[in-house]
């Protein structure tokens with residue numbers, strides 16, 4: 001932004017022009033002393049004195065190229081990337097129910113959301129957020145080895161079906177199953193009608209048969225993944 | 231960058247949907263490998279998949295069995311064939327074209 005910097009530089013030159021030479025020399029000496037001492041004072045006393053270029057808005061951010069700060073930078077970049085991908089989830093159309101994400105999820109802050117049945121959707125997974133992770137099950141991935149359960153419907157309908165599975169399985173409703181692993185609980189529940197189809201390479205080999213069950217994997221109350229199954 | 235192939239050990243015994251794939255962490259001075267399900271994020275220390283590695287905190291983020299860094303951190307990635315060979319795991323994996 002060179003244009004916005006020019007006035008401040010020019011006005012400083014104008015001030016120096018009208019001052020007596022002795023004063024101007026004193027001011028310049030003080031400025032030079034500040035330039036030399038500012039980084040040291042910051043290091044010694046942990047102060048945050050701005051540099052002259054920073055005061056004039058000319059400074060470009062600099063970091064020391066130590067491995068530690070490099071790692072911190074990489075972490076920051078990763079976080080920025082995550083928040084970018086997360087914000088794309090956040091920007092999904094909200095329904096008429098105002099601040100509820102996908103119509104049913106209540107925000108818990110820190111990018112975590114709670115469903116009416118009490119499932120929590122938060123950051124995690126390769127996609128950056130569990131909502132984005134389960135979104136993969138709204139479409140087929142025909143080249144993927146093995147099976148890939150595809151839910152046919154909107155994200156809102158998917159979330160409602162996941163909640164329904166969780167609620168019914170926890171209530172030991174007819175046809176449901178619950179399995180406890182070392183760290184996670186896996187719930188399954190049947191549906192009256194098809195909720196999706198079998199995708200992936202094994203699904204396409206079987207002409208994508210319809211699926212009428214849902215499997216939900218949780219850790220504590222945190223949803224890890226969910227998908228339709230045979 | 232996405233690899234033109236997908237390396238995996240087998241279908242996941244936990245969620246029975248995901249693929250257990252080799253992921254490497256480069257945060258320490260040597261290559262650390264582990265096996266993680268790309269669906270339910272269960273982690274095992276090696277392709278024999280006898281020992282699970284479960285994160286100790288409540289972040290529910292799959293983490294490197296050695297240094298504890300999130301396996302989704304920039305220092306971690308899906309292993310390529312060369313890395314699988316370096317780990318001595320090539321005989322334990324399948325390679326599928328994507």
Ligand SMILES: [Zn+2]
Pocket residue numbers: 242243244245246247248249267268269270271272
């Ligand atoms: Zn799994």
Ligand SMILES: [Zn+2]
Pocket residue numbers: 255256257258262294295296297298299
């Ligand atoms: Zn590590």
